[in-house]
Amino acid sequence: MRIIAVLNQKGGAGKTTTALNVGAGLARLGRSVLLADLDPQAHLTCALGVPAHSLGLTVHDALTGATRPAACLLQVRDLLLLPASLVLSGAELDLAAAPGREFLLRKALEDLPGRDVAILDCPPSLGLLTLNALTAASEIVVPLQAEFLALQSLSTLLETVDAVRRRLNPGLAVTGIVCTRFNRRLRLNREVAGKIRSYFGDLAFETHIRENVALAESPGFGQDIFTYRPGSSGARDYLALCREIDRRQ
Amino acid sequence: MRIIAVLNQKGGAGKTTTALNVGAGLARLGRSVLLADLDPQAHLTCALGVPAHSLGLTVHDALTGATRPAACLLQVRDLLLLPASLVLSGAELDLAAAPGREFLLRKALEDLPGRDVAILDCPPSLGLLTLNALTAASEIVVPLQAEFLALQSLSTLLETVDAVRRRLNPGLAVTGIVCTRFNRRLRLNREVAGKIRSYFGDLAFETHIRENVALAESPGFGQDIFTYRPGSSGARDYLALCREIDRRQ
């Protein structure tokens, strides 16, 4: 199983939007997909139309060992979801002293039914939940808005990935960096995207995800972009990104 | 001294942009201003042109008591800055067991020279650094992008503020909620802004900060919007917001 962590400690990079629509896009390409929501905001859970406040078991129970992880799974259309809720915000402190605290998610995923791909949505930090994702993952996808502040955080992120690869997860690969909310009419977006390509070469995906309000609207209907607005530029861009991810095995 | 925490656990809400430009705007209105960067990403420090990686003393030293807080201050044009660096990302775990861990910033600010206003930029989480800001603050300003996912996080944020008011800081007031990156041509932005006004009434600022690429460019030059592009809509909107904040003592 490919386990793809979608992460960037910079807030608002497009992590949840990318996890939702890459998950749904890969399912359309015929892959069996598991989504895991590791953000205490539970936005991926909410964007799939699942009311996070009314959930019984969540990923928090799977991480703390309160229950078998398989018992937390929900089926949402053709996707399996390991949902989150606000309870997860206690995880950083609850699990800080647990032995093997970085391996809890990796262990939990081993208990789940096999899928082709698992996609992990991370919170905007490099704390314990993100470390769990990096330790469980076989690869990472980094969404990023092509603006100055976002570029500053990228080197810290890649240093953290290196440290995880050296100490916790030797096989961790970087599948790619994708520009989100991209507007090619803005010089700033073009310049920053150009810098990414010159610093990181092939790690930069060919596909940019263009600014498209349908992508910001679809979570309000509990739908991915392919269900909500199949003809939109958002749907086309995320399908193109999925094909690139599919090719970069 | 007014101590204004700029916070929202939703990533990319416009916290750093608001802290930078409200700080600079209030200074233009004749107030003496202190800015404190509580985000391990150190984006406020970076946006003021201060290279975070080459700093000696930072807010981390002030919080842990390694040094007198006044020794960490930097003068940047007409602003005083309590800078951050990446070292701060260890604070959540370093300080987790410290007695009175939520009061560390409040104590540190007492050691600093008196100013009219202090503005605290918070990370995208409700962890210990944000709790320190909420405990030290006399009031909060909440920037928010007028989109569906951002609206979901708002109720959790206001519940946390209530809990801090009850247990740690009885005087904590909510000065207002401001829509950032606002585009009145988008129905989504108009609808969400309308919901904020109907749910929160006068807590919603009259001023919206319009989408304006100059606001995303100015940090790349280490400048606030008034220095970088004084005639821009970003400068006009942030000055209008400063006047509203000034009036809402």
Ligand SMILES: Nc1ncnc2c1ncn2[C@@H]1O[C@H](COP(=O)(O)OP(=O)(O)OP(=O)(O)O)[C@@H](O)[C@H]1O
């Ligand atoms: N290409 C796009 N076009 C328009 N809106 C977008 C696009 N991508 C994301 N958005 C919107 O931008 C906001 C930020 O995206 P999102 O919430 O996915 O980022 P995130 O990195 O998950 O944020 P956080 O750091 O809070 O977890 C959301 O309101 C989302 O709907």
Ligand SMILES: Nc1ncnc2c1ncn2[C@@H]1O[C@H](COP(=O)(O)OP(=O)(O)OP(=O)(O)O)[C@@H](O)[C@H]1O
């Ligand atoms: N009104 C605006 N118009 C255009 N760009 C903006 C505006 N406000 C903020 N930005 C840009 O949007 C991005 C997010 O803003 P900012 O970094 O200030 O948010 P934040 O809440 O501090 O993010 P984080 O959660 O990572 O701390 C930045 O690249 C910033 O330059």
Ligand SMILES: [Mg+2]
């Ligand atoms: Mg998210």
Ligand SMILES: [Mg+2]
């Ligand atoms: Mg910020």
